[in-house]
Amino acid sequence: MTTAGARVFRLDRGTRALLMSVPHLGTEIVADVAARLRPHAVTSPDTDFHLDRLYDFAPALGMSRLLAHYSRYVIDLNRPPDDRNLYPGADTTGLVPVDTFAGEPLYRDAPPDAAEVAARRDAYWQPYHAALQEELARLRAAFGTVVLFDCHSIRSHVPRFFEGRLPEFNLGTANGASCDPALRAALRSALTCDGFTLAVDGRFKGGYITRQYGAPGEGVHAFQLELSQVTYMREDASNAFDETLAARVRPPLQRMLEAALQWVEAQ
Ligand SMILES: [Zn+2]
8 A cells, every 4th residue: 555654644833722633624545545446436525625725714823733635535534543433323434434424335346454444544544643642742841731623524414424404513522521611611602603503512522533632631622613514615516615605604713713722821
């Protein structure tokens, strides 16, 4: 298998106590994997599209950003390395997915075997998580307390995972376990505005990254926002960014991150 090297992620180090992780941003699929995928999968339709462009204000706020380069079809960076189900009893896609959110098989022939899953974990999953851990450690050493924002988006209708139309904002804090209650309240308040709908620890409670690294007792406060893609892009085959829609949703997103910065800098 082709090795990924330094292209697994891009890390922009900031100057404040907030790290933004975007594990499903990547669309690239290494050639030897792409060659085995069915045609519909090569465009990686389940990507969290355009989140770097949507959150274009993040660098100016001084936060660090960790951006994934490869598609979740290569490996899902927001799944546990042992691939246990984060939502027991509910349908999910795995560490190395074998089907799309729509339930279509990804591979023309046999999906990856255990040895290939392990090789992808070493080549792609480990470097991203090593970088995430190192940046959290750097920020903790500098500031004492740090906020980790795991940034996601998903189509507004995915019948496999939830009924009906998803609320626009889905804040996840592992039912309150991954961050301080005051931070959770500040985030909720920042997102309650402008006519957008909000769920807190509803269908999306935070994935592996939120749950694994959120450790309030150790000074790491994590939350996830699963944003409905209908708020900023076209939910058709074009997956096109919509600047008019994005201009409406950026203000509450920026308020959310400013609230997180304000909270962490008061600790
Ligand atoms: Zn995601």
